[in-house]
Amino acid sequence: MRIHMAGNQKFPSDLLFVVGLVVLTDIFVLIPVLNESFIRIVLGLPLVLFLPGYALVAVLFPTKTGLEGIERAALSVGISVAIVPLIGLVLNNTSFGIREGPLLVSLSLFVILACIVAYIRRRTLPENKAFGFSFKASAYSFLSEVLGKPQSSTEKVLRTFLAISVLALVGTVAYLSIVPHEQEPFTEFYILGADGKAENYTTEYVQGESGTVIIGVTNHEHRTVNYTLDVRLENESLPLPENLRNIKLDDNTTMEEPLEITPSVEGENMELQFLLFNETEKDTPYRDLRLWINVTEEA
Incomplete structure (x- = not known):
């Protein structure tokens, strides 16, 4: 051929x-x-x-x-x-x-x-x-x-x-x-591991030692929004720096900031909550994320 x-x-x-x-x-x-x-x-x-x-x-x-x-x-x-x-x-x-x-x-x-x-x-x-x-x-x-x-x-x-x-x-x-189409307003809320990827989250802690997550928020609300962040371990709020406790974002802007988590109590399968509130609803989280962590006693 x-x-x-x-x-x-x-x-x-x-x-x-x-x-x-x-x-x-x-x-x-x-x-x-x-x-x-x-x-x-x-x-x-x-x-x-x-x-x-x-x-x-x-x-x-x-x-x-x-x-x-x-x-x-x-x-x-x-x-x-x-x-x-x-x-x-x-x-x-x-x-x-x-x-x-x-x-x-x-x-x-x-x-x-x-x-x-x-x-x-x-x-x-x-x-x-x-x-x-x-x-x-x-x-x-x-x-x-x-x-x-x-x-x-x-x-x-x-x-x-x-x-x-x-x-x-x-x-x-x-x-x-x-016909003009305006996208529905929404907010992206996510957490990343210490390496900046949606994986390898720290879930095993030793009491008193820290692990790092990256908090990410993207505003698509078509306006400037004031957010409030609350991080809770077993329903107890953890201390946060001011730049993460109160977040002000213009439309179409993103914030990614590292947060050190230092559990003060030990336990297994404990719920670590990341709660994001907007300026119109202070009691009900606008977005929420969860990790389950284990904390062992310091050697």
């Missing part, structure tokens, strides 16, 4: 466009000044709803035969809808969690790596057999396929699915671009 290698073959225009769109999306999401623009939404939706599927379809079907343009488009949408939740599931089982940054990086890497693999697969094919993309020709072909008479019931289903997907995408972009 002969393998044809086109050593001087340029990076395909469709894959180059996809990679460029991914990079542009990352720029508009990550740069603070640009991420407030509606363009972020316009670019972000294809990254979630189309590009991952298109890149994977390009890997699976590198030749011109096998899939028509409308079938590629329909599969790209359907596969994207399947890929994104799977990536989210993987992230949810890591220390990164399902957050904007890790999800953006994961999707971007997936699309870019898939485009590179698709390019390598196309290079092994004769140039006249490898799938190519001309925007002008594809636009005419797409319109003729959509508006033309369907040849089979499968093609009818694919056209219907694609039409609904395109309408939903356009409608979503228009709605999100025109």
